[in-house]
Amino acid sequence: MSDLSKLPVTVITGFLGAGKTTLIRHLMQNPQGKRLAVVVNEFGDVGVDGDILKSCAIPDCPAENIMELSNGCICCTVADDFIPTIEALMALEPRPDHILIETSGLALPKPLLKAFDWPDIRSKITVDGVIALADAEAVADGRFAPDVHAVDAQRAADDSLDHETPLSEVFEDQISCADIILLTKTDLAGPDGIAKARAVIEAEAPRPLPIVEIAEGVVDPRVILGLGAAAEDDMDARPSHHDGHDDHEHDDFESIVVDIPEISDPADLVNRIEAMANDQNILRVKGYAAVTGKPMRLLVQAVGARVRQQYDQPWGASERRGRLVVIAEHDDVNPDAIRAALIG
Numbered sequence: 336m337s338d339l340s341k342l343p344v345t346v347i348t349g350f351l352g353a354g355k356t357t358l359i360r361h362l363m364q365n366p367q368g369k370r371l372a373v374v375v376n377e378f379g380d381v382g383v384d385g386d387i388l389k390s391c392a393i394p395d396c397p398a399e400n401i402m403e404l405s406n407g408c409i410c411c412t413v414a415d416d417f418i419p420t421i422e423a424l425m426a427l428e429p430r431p432d433h434i435l436i437e438t439s440g441l442a443l444p445k446p447l448l449k450a451f452d453w454p455d456i457r458s459k460i461t462v463d464g465v466i467a468l469a470d471a472e473a474v475a476d477g478r479f480a481p482d483v484h485a486v487d488a489q490r491a492a493d494d495s496l497d498h499e500t501p502l503s504e505v506f507e508d509q510i511s512c513a514d515i516i517l518l519t520k521t522d523l524a525g526p527d528g529i530a531k532a533r534a535v536i537e538a539e540a541p542r543p544l545p546i547v548e549i550a551e552g553v554v555d556p557r558v559i560l561g562l563g564a565a566a567e568d569d570m571d572a573r574p575s576h577h578d579g580h581d582d583h584e585h586d587d588f589e590s591i592v593v594d595i596p597e598i599s600d601p602a603d604l605v606n607r608i609e610a611m612a613n614d615q616n617i618l619r620v621k622g623y624a625a626v627t628g629k630p631m632r633l634l635v636q637a638v639g640a641r642v643r644q645q646y647d648q649p650w651g652a653s654e655r656r657g658r659l660v661v662i663a664e665h666d667d668v669n670p671d672a673i674r675a676a677l678i679g
């Protein structure tokens with residue numbers, strides 16, 4: 336049972352590009368009288384999500400209530416960064432009613448949950464719920480499936496071998512930890528894709544979980560906030576691939592930052608990103624480009640080869656500087672090839 340005297344925290348997890356920031360924007364735009372605070376953690380050195388969220392700050396969630404943790408993975412830097420950040424948010428006047436935590440797409444939520452078991456935190460905060468977002472199209476495409484060929488090839492040799500891929504392992508940990516699944520991007524997946532994605536998640540979940548379909552982050556906040564799950568008391572029900580190990584690493588994945596000289600044709604950049612994502616197996620691209628003659632910065636995002644771009648806000652006086660963060664599995668990252676593909 337939840338303790339009403341404790342500050343509720345909702346952990347929002349989901350693989351790279353699943354739609355976490357889009358969901359948080361929607362929650363910020365529909366706060367329903369709640370004063371919100373947000374902690375954003377990103378994989379990579381350049382914080383884009385915090386910037387996007389700060390640009391939609393509202394009186395009930397002003398920019399100072401949005402904290403970025405970009406130097407490392409939230410699940411690995413709990414003591415150094417995370418706890419002081421939560422304490423700073425709790426000290427805000429007026430105190431927030433609810434804290435939303437966006438994990439990086441590669442974070443394992445369970446080590447983060449363990450942080451809420453720390454005596455100092457436990458007495459003041461409860462994890463109201465863990466929300467896992469899953470990109471319906473990507474799940475239906477089998478992007479998070481275990482490596483079937485490896486399973487077949489290796490089963491004969493050693494039945495106990497772990498046949499997970501880096502992607503399947505992160506995905507499964509995120510699903511296993513959740514109280515509710517949001518199946519995102521239903522506009523892209525279509526009815527067959529949605530049915531397929533549901534079947535994959537149902538097979539993966541360690542216990543029956545509600546699965547709610549959403550598009551563009553739109554969901555009634557009452558469906559996901561106020562669950563009263565007290566997840567910190569319920570960790571055994573949330574199995575992780577890393578149970579029993581104190582340490583885990585993220586070196587299966589890598590990010591590089593590419594400076595993008597001013598461009599004149601956004602469509603050309605989009606074509607380049609699409610081609611690069613397909614040729615080099617890129618998982619995620621995000622950042623900004625400066626376009627000749629435009630005072631607004633162009634926000635560019637790609638999930639796999641699906642690219643979206645929009646002018647989001649004017650560049651500040653001194654910061655007109657195009658940069659993209661590119662994330663892929665470690666073995667797929669070739670910085671020279673990535674730079675060549677993006678800027679030729």
Ligand SMILES: Nc1nc2c(ncn2[C@@H]2O[C@H](COP(=O)(O)OP(=O)(O)OP(=O)(O)O)[C@@H](O)[C@H]2O)c(=O)[nH]1
Nearest residue numbers: 350351352353354355356357440520550551636643
């Ligand atoms: N078509 C479509 N695109 C979506 C939807 N939700 C999010 N997107 C797009 O998907 C891309 C990634 O969305 P984000 O909300 O940034 O995803 P994220 O999970 O925060 O990404 P990371 O923080 O990098 O892991 C953006 O270009 C979004 O506009 C949706 O329902 N439909």
